[in-house]
Amino acid sequence: MKEITVLSGKGGAGKTSITAALASLAQNAVFCDNDVDASDLHLILKPEIKETHQFDSGSLAFINQETCTKCRTCQDVCRFEAIFTNNDGSPEVNPLQCEGCRLCERLCPADAIQTHQNLNNNWYVSYTRFGAMVHAKMGVGEENSGKLVTRIREKAREIALENKADFVLNDGPPGIGCTAISSITGTNAVLLVIEPTVSGLHDAKRLVELVNSFQVPICAIINKYDINTEFTATVESYLKENKIVLVGKIPFSKMFVESILVEKSLIEFAPNHPISLNLKSIWKMIRQLLISKTCFQ
Amino acid sequence: MQIAIASGKGGTGKTTVSVNLYYFLSVKYNNKVQLIDCDVEEPNDMLFFPQAKKKSETEVYTIVPEIDKAKCTFCKKCAVWCEFNAISIVKNLKFAEVNYDLCHSCGACFEACTFDALKQIENPLGRISEYQTTFGAGIMEGRLEIGSAMQTALIKKVKKQASTGQTITLLDAPPGTSCPVVETVANADYVILVTEPTPFGLHDLKIAVEVLKELKKPFGVIVNKAGLGNNDVYQFLKENNITLVGNIPFSKNYAANYSRGDLFENIPAELEKSYHTIVDQLQLIIS
Numbered sequence: 001m002k003e004i005t006v007l008s009g010k011g012g013a014g015k016t017s018i019t020a021a022l023a024s025l026a027q028n029a030v031f032c033d034n035d036v037d038a039s040d041l042h043l044i045l046k047p048e049i050k051e052t053h054q055f056d057s058g059s060l061a062f063i064n065q066e067t068c069t070k071c072r073t074c075q076d077v078c079r080f081e082a083i084f085t086n087n088d089g090s091p092e093v094n095p096l097q098c099e100g101c102r103l104c105e106r107l108c109p110a111d112a113i114q115t116h117q118n119l120n121n122n123w124y125v126s127y128t129r130f131g132a133m134v135h136a137k138m139g140v141g142e143e144n145s146g147k148l149v150t151r152i153r154e155k156a157r158e159i160a161l162e163n164k165a166d167f168v169l170n171d172g173p174p175g176i177g178c179t180a181i182s183s184i185t186g187t188n189a190v191l192l193v194i195e196p197t198v199s200g201l202h203d204a205k206r207l208v209e210l211v212n213s214f215q216v217p218i219c220a221i222i223n224k225y226d227i228n229t230e231f232t233a234t235v236e237s238y239l240k241e242n243k244i245v246l247v248g249k250i251p252f253s254k255m256f257v258e259s260i261l262v263e264k265s266l267i268e269f270a271p272n273h274p275i276s277l278n279l280k281s282i283w284k285m286i287r288q289l290l291i292s293k294t295c296f297q
Numbered sequence: 298m299q300i301a302i303a304s305g306k307g308g309t310g311k312t313t314v315s316v317n318l319y320y321f322l323s324v325k326y327n328n329k330v331q332l333i334d335c336d337v338e339e340p341n342d343m344l345f346f347p348q349a350k351k352k353s354e355t356e357v358y359t360i361v362p363e364i365d366k367a368k369c370t371f372c373k374k375c376a377v378w379c380e381f382n383a384i385s386i387v388k389n390l391k392f393a394e395v396n397y398d399l400c401h402s403c404g405a406c407f408e409a410c411t412f413d414a415l416k417q418i419e420n421p422l423g424r425i426s427e428y429q430t431t432f433g434a435g436i437m438e439g440r441l442e443i444g445s446a447m448q449t450a451l452i453k454k455v456k457k458q459a460s461t462g463q464t465i466t467l468l469d470a471p472p473g474t475s476c477p478v479v480e481t482v483a484n485a486d487y488v489i490l491v492t493e494p495t496p497f498g499l500h501d502l503k504i505a506v507e508v509l510k511e512l513k514k515p516f517g518v519i520v521n522k523a524g525l526g527n528n529d530v531y532q533f534l535k536e537n538n539i540t541l542v543g544n545i546p547f548s549k550n551y552a553a554n555y556s557r558g559d560l561f562e563n564i565p566a567e568l569e570k571s572y573h574t575i576v577d578q579l580q581l582i583i584s
Contacts, residue, residue, distance in 0.1 A: 009339055011472040012308005016497065037473035038306050038501040059380065079404050081453075096479045096512065101380050101403035140504075140511045141479045146446060174307035174472050175338035178446035197556035199312060199341040206339060209443050227549070228556035252549070257526050260496050 001160050002290045003153075003168040005034065005187040007211075009203030011174035013193045014223040017256045018279075019171040020044040020265040023130045025283045029167035031128065032156035033135040034149050034183040036121075041171045044265055047126030047133045055121040055151060057142040059100030061093045067112040074104035074113060096141045118142065123152050125159070132159045146178030153183070167290075174203075176210045184214050189290060192220040192244065196232040204235075208242060219245040219289055221282060224252040245289060248282035250275060298583055299466045301335075301485035305501030307472030309493045310521035310545070312341045315469035316560055318579075321572045322465055323433035325580070329464035334438035335481040336471040337423060337451045343438055345560045349428040352435065357454050358419035359402035359447060364393040368414035378409035402450065423451045425458055434463050448477040456484070465583075474501075474508045482509070487582060488516040489542060495526035499533060506539065517542035517582065519575065542582075543575035 006015045006022075019041060023031050033041040061082075063074065068090060075083045075091050082097035083104065105113040120139025125132065134156040136148055153170065160168045170187065173179040184190065190211050194204045204220075211218055220239050225232045232249065239246050259269035267276050302315045319332040319342075334342040343349065362375070362384070371388040383399035384406060386392065397420050407415050423441040430436055439455035441448055448471070459466060470481040482488050488509055492502040502518070509516045517540035520530055525547045534541050548565050564572075 010308065010341075011306060037475045038504065040306070040497040040500055043496050043500055077404070077408070079402065096476075097483070099401055099403060101401060101405050102378075103403055103405040103408060106378065106405070107408060138475060140508050141475065143476050145475050175336075176443060177338045177441070177448045177471075177477070180338075181444070181446055195556075198344045198558040199339075200556075202341060202344055203339040206443060213444055224552075228553050231556050252552075254525065257495050261527055263496075 001157070001165060001168065002188045003157065003170065004189045004191055004286065004290065005170040005172050005183050006191045006193060007172035007180065007183065007207060008174060008193045009176065009207035010195070010200050013195045013200060014256070015193050016040045016044070016171055017260065017266065018193055018221060018223065019169060021267050021279045022283050023169055024265040024267040025280060026130070026167055026169060028165050029131055029169050030156045030160040030163065030165050031131065031133040032152055032168060032170045033133070034153065034170045034179065035173040036136045036138050036145050036148050036152070036179060037173060039135055039137070042135055044260060044263055045128040045130065045133055046263060047124070047128045047135065049124045049126045051125040053123050054119045055123055055136070055148050057118045057121040057139060057144045057148070059102065059115045059117050060095055060098050061100070061102070061104055061113050061115050063091055063093060064112045064114070065090055067110050069110045069112070071109060073107055073109060077103050077107055099143065121148055123148065125155065131165070132163065134159065146182040149179050149182035176206050180207070180210065184211055184216055187216055190216050190218045191286065192218050193223050194220055194235055195224050196222055196228050196235050201235055201238065205238070208244070219247045219286060221247055222249045225249040226251045247285045247289070248278060250278060298464065299468060299485045300579070301468040301470055301482040301488045302491060303470035303478055303482060303488055303505060304472060304491045305474055305505035306492070306498055309491045309498055311469055311472070311491050313555060313560065314489070314491050314519055314521065315467055316342055316345050317572055318575070319433055319436070319467055320561060321576045322467070322579070325576055326464045328433050330467065331434040331459065331463045332436045332467045332469065333455060333459050334436065334469045335452050335455060336469055337439040337441040337448050337455065337477070338471060340438040340440050342436055342469055343428060344558050346428065346430050346436065347558065349430045349436065352427045352429050354424055354426045355458070356424055357422045357451065359422050359450055360404070360417045361397055361400045361402055361420040362395055362406045362415040363418045364395060365414045365416055366391065366393055368412050369393050370412050370414070372412070374409040374411070375406035375415065378405040380405070398446065402447070421445070422447055422454070425455050449480045452477055452480045474504050479508065479512070482512065482514060485514065488514050490516055490518045491521050492518055492530060493522045493525060494520055494528070494530045496529070498526070499530045502530065503533070506537070519543045519545065521545045522547040542578050543571055545571045
């Protein structure tokens, strides 16, 4: 079983549309939406939820106003500036700034603070028309998204082993922060989706640096390549210099949006369109790269 | 006056809108406008100002513990107090180690240790740079150290360093709706959500709206790439009484300009008109 993670650095490069297209080609694969912050893959794959699990998303401090002596110790020691003085002159916790470190609770001389666990994140095991899928929904402004990514990837791998699936396909988050880090560690390969723009390449370079630090092999797709063919050439030479295999180039097409509007992957929407044929050969190439380790290491 | 620009989904045009608003608002408000790039994972605003002059650059750090094994009694109190499992102690082996990837720099371990065995050291978080541009009051960006997962801490520091006294401070937020976005919009007076009229855009917009409602922030929406998808987003705004601050039509030519980093050259007339409307709308909202 091989695990592949689709990432881009910059948002909007086309990760989810491409993941959905590959999902409809993969056969015998498990899908996992690692973008727990703004998960969109389910909008195309339409999963039917079979299991719902709660996930601990950190802790939150509560101040008991009756026992509080307003000594302000909590406010002074909180490094996250999560405790403020409310209109009544009492200290109050801003739930969105509190990281649940419990320092205020431990140092409160009046024992007026208690920390509770948050259980606002859910993750799901579902079935889709292409196979099993693991995905999540974060509570509003919740933390620990990196840990949540790790948890759902574990589950996806477990299902893949049970089902004897060949692949786990992860739709990754944008950026290079905690969720991106959690979706790179231990994956067999990263599929980089780059758009040929100054910001697209800038962000991809930062991502490549991060992925290289984990020594995970990378292959790349240039999406919307015809927006600026000159810049596409710049991206291509960057990939070459960094020994990143370019598995294909896809032109800009409104068809991607049209297919999403009817909740289909591009392959289902227009199976014989040149872009679909292109995506089919891309998937074939990624498969080969993943199977024949030599090309990839 | 702080205006944050957020979106939920990545790639909807936050940076384009932020940079253009910086330009059009600078014209309107006598250059008393500054822009802060809070997308510290992937700061992009400066890519559109190749001529800008760097005024300052500061390395920033978080304070993390280092264990002095000569003083450490391996009592484990620091490890027990650490809610993030960043400290491992094995008494029998005289083993004491800090995992800096997990440390949130909350300071609990320093309070826990009664043997003075923890030294405060600096862990690199990233860089904060300030630039002077040909118009406006300047741009500031935070750039996260690659491999660091402490975006929120860096955003906090960037916002603290930003000069005050400007008429308008624009904050370009990272994508998503989790902690770094919440940190960016925390003190904003108004939030602009940039969306695109596609099912992905609408889905992520709904989550962002939920977050802003929870935060009790006044906000409005700019629909970018108008004409590319369908009308569901307008229906949603109408049903929920959300202000439509502006509509920016999709233009493949403009996308090509963007790809080269040329946002201010040959702005199509219809786009310029959109931004003038948005600036007028914002003026009404601000006053």
